[in-house]
Amino acid sequence: MRTAYTADQIRGAEHELMARLPEGTLMQRAATGLAAVCADLLGRVYGKRVVLLVGSGDNGGDALYAGERLARRGAWVGAVLAGSKTHEAGLAALMRAGGRVVERDALERADLIVDGLVGIGASGALREPYRALVEEANAARGPIVAVDVPSGVDAGSGRVEGPAVRARVTVTMGAYKTGLLVDPGAEHAGTVELVDIGLGAHLPDPDVAALTGADVDVLLPRPGNESDKYRRGVLGVAAGSDTFTGAAVLAVGGALRAGAGMVRYAGPGAPVAQVRAHWPEAVVTELERPSIDDVGRVQAWVLGPGLGTGDWAHEVAAQVLASSVPVLIDADALTLVARDRGLLRRPAPVLITPHAGELARLIRADRDDIEAARLEHARRAAAELGVTVLLKGSTTVVAEESRPVRVNVTGTSWLATGGTGDVLAGVAGALLAQGLSCYDAASCGAFLHGLAGRRAAEGAPLTAADVATAVPAAIRAVTGGGRLS
Template structure:
């Protein structure tokens, strides 16, 4: 699992460690790790052209010391001092002593075999200042390596408020930063390399599941399992206008590890024709029989409100999507106030904006604003509705009411296709019914859905939502 810590946590851990170490030791550790990554990126170090973009403070110091190490190995190192009066004096002196040179020629950026971005550190806010902004638009002949965070990216949130310098590789010190895992910042970070520097950190507020974590959470039948012990997921979806949403949500549910799927709604005939193993009724959730979780809302149309009310009145986890979210935004958080079982909400950015308006009053914020600040959006929704929120997007953010956050970056832009979200809802609801906790079910569902999209797209593009369901694998 990847663990990402907030800037405040990193600063506190660094201060505690520096108090026990000789002065400068921590920066030398960081510079050594940074230089080692650069060595692997260069075809050869001797004779290579390296440009250091050095801002003020420790971030610039890390870059200068790493540049000195490369210069001692024969690289031709040049440094642009973005704030000469505040350059890290000892780092600059070491670089010059190793043969590096100060330059003011911006063309060095385009000629360099490797650029070290040490302009702004993890405490930076806002976009690049005017002196540094032109570098973001320049051509490059070699990789740009960001020192801890790409300059212009908010390390805590991933927000990009202005111009930022896109990196090919980001070298993280001690821990990942949330902004490196969450778009739009993640799209600026490139490949991430973690360099250990000995920090002692508290539990991470943001995590990301890796393949082995997902494998450990997946529900597996035991020797004594039967279909009911494995869990039954109920799906209340589809309408006369959108029967396909029901079929797709059920397709996802069948792939999620529950032992059986019950369907309740007007698309019963279409569902059982495609999936004869599904238990169907044309009624509503209240009369469908016992389940361990409900999925409500995809393509629900005018009947979504009644289905949502009946599902929320149950004592099992409920996942709300699509038309169910529209109804919930109208009702506001009070609709969930008396629930004792968990609730999972799976909005896209536009639905998230409407849910926020339902919770806070006033007009909904622009969907683009909700997406750009997706970490804050997911956390605000989780707190307001006391629910686990799976905010869909290029980076899926899953936030629970207790403040925990998981992010997921599996997937492909080809998943932006009609019905893909219906498959995700059914898949995640099935994991809930199989016994996974809401945070686990939502983050595992997002991971599997993203991997299925990748696998489907590798076979052919464009892909359909049903192809995504068919490619879900445990």
Template sequence: MRQAHTVEQVRAAETALMATLPDGVLMQRAATGLAHAVLDLLTPGTYGRRVVLLVGSGDNGGDALFAGAVLARRGLAVTAWLLADRVHDDGLAALRRAGGRTTTTPPATRPDLVVDGIVGIGGRAGLRPDAVAALEALRGVPLVAVDTPSGVDVDTGELPDDGHHVRADVTVTFGTHQVAHLVDPAARAAGVVHLVDIGLGPHLSAPAVEALRADDVAALLPRPAPDAQKYSRGVVGVRAGSERYPGAGLLSVAGASCGLAGMVRYVGDDAVLALVHRNHPEVVGDGRVQAWVVGSGSGDGAAGTLAAALDDGVPTVVDADALAHAPRDRDDAILTPHAGELAAMLDADRADVEARPLAHARRAADAFGCTVLLKGRRSLVVHPDGRVRANTTGTSWLATAGAGDVLGGVVGALAAAGLDPFDAAAVGAWLHGAAATHAARRGPITAGDVAEALPTVLGDVLRQSAS
């Protein structure tokens, strides 16, 4: 499980760990890890390569300076561009002893790599004009950020209104992830995140945000008991689609028919039912279920189909048209909006939801009293009790019509098979993204391709857990 912590939590853990270590050891651990990450990026042929450190006044600047000293001793040409009147004294001395140079103006020769040590994790979002100018002067050079990209809001994943922040190719962080590494839009600015273990683990409190890995998904996946039969494995019902939008019903069923539940029922328009039976002859009609999937393509009938599903008192995935009638204070409901739908639910601006997804997803979970799965590049699952999971699987090819219908079906199947709403939403999002990535190996994809790839991905996960 990837775990992300707030700045306050990280600071508290660092304080506790430093009380057990000699002075300076923690920063040396971080700097060594950073230096080796830079060497790996520049390999092969690191000797003589040029590195520019952008150094601010905080500890991230100190990490960059000490790392620069390691790089200089390895034969790299290291220049620290000082962006503050006062920087980390010991780090600066170490760099100079190792042969590194300092400057307060743009370097004469374009470097091979830039290290962002401008602002530490405790800094506010945004950058000062001199830092903006430095980044502009080095535009296009590969960049490694120390801890988090300077200028982003570390605890919220938000970006400054003026757009001035670092956009890293790689971010090297220490001890734990921060929220900005997992939550968009800041996660986009972080690039590939490399975690260096510096010993914080035993001192960290419960994470602010989690992200499932394949082994977590494998551990959570429901498996049939030796004496299982179709009813004991869970039955998922789908109330989706309409004469106008028959494909939404078919795709919802396709997601639900991934094999995780023992049976799928479809209740809805006759034209959709005929389409479902042609493609999924194993699907049956109305009857008892352990979870419902409602709303995709339901149009004007969404209110009625949602009310009927909620009357059964089983977990219910509420999507698309049904979100306009979303229930409140139902701990068995999973709301699955995209940014536009969530904006309508909260009477908010869509652009603001996209700029502050974590804040709005938390607000929705609190206001509706339900688990909320906010769909996006980094989908967020938020429980009313405050737990948050960010999904890190997927591909940009997943931005295709009907993909959300498939996702709703997968989440419903997991809920019918016994996962609680929070786990069902998080595991469903992970599987959905992984299936899209698998399908996209062949090229551009459609929603149907995602549904077809689900059994393969499930098989891969289950085989990995058995080995």
């Protein structure tokens, strides 16, 4: 599990640790780690031109001491002093090692730029002259290594207001910051390298967490020797309409590929014919009227993709939500629930899987505000609605009250195409039916769906059906395949 913290949490831990160590120890550890990453990126250090962007705080101090180390290894190191003051000891150390203070035009010819403008001490959008420096650095040919967080990215949330550094690598000190895992911050951070400065034992419970393949491997249900199709998890899918048939096919496909023991599909004539044609494995019930009585027993439901939002859909939704098993609510069913929030009062768990627009309707917020502060809004929705929230988008996040938000680090922008959400609903629904909690089903589902998307895309466009097809390969990649008994 990769865990991340807010700036305040990091500061608290640093204070505890600093009190036990000689002054300056942490900064020296930080600078050593930073210089090592810069050296790796440069290949040969001797003779290379390194330009440090130095702000007025300790972030600039880290950059100056790393510059000292690179200068001692023969690099030409110039510091652009941007702040109202400068870390004096750090600047003196750089000077002793042969570094110099330079003007900003040195950026143009830099082989490497070190962004030490602001770190966790920043507040609000960058001010001048930092803004202009960031824009010049982003336009320069040399790669940027950001110190702790890319300047312009809010460390605690990933929010970006105005210009922000686009780093090749971010070298972060002591622990990951939340803003490095959540877009748009994550996108600005490039590859994130963690430098251990001894903070571990002093850190509180994390603010957010990101599953790794190994975590998903542990969480995924495995069919045991005594498993039969019923015990492996039966998923009901109430999706599709005579107008939208594809959503039903894709949701059922995602569920079958993600290991549901059985999928029971219920819907009207047109999607029933399509599901039958595509998935002979599914048990299909054609609904003559909006009643799910004849569908048979299920351990969880997926409700909503392509369902429509009329009276028929409302009746089906009300019946599914009146059942006593977990329900994943997606797409059209989210519109129904936004209109009639009373539907959410039910005895069993609910997982909702909105994108920002759908969430905006559910919690009466502005879509752009949600996009800009995804974590905050997902948390708010989980608390207000009393459900688990999987908010889809550039970084998919999963929120549940009193748990760290899980952010998904797999995925690819090629997934932003029609129908992939239906596949995700099927995948996460299958995991719910196999007994995972909403929190684990959502986060493992997002992880596998993202990985399947990457495998299906390999840098080129994909279709939602390709993603469903790639789900078993994604599962194999995290489980190693052989361990499935």
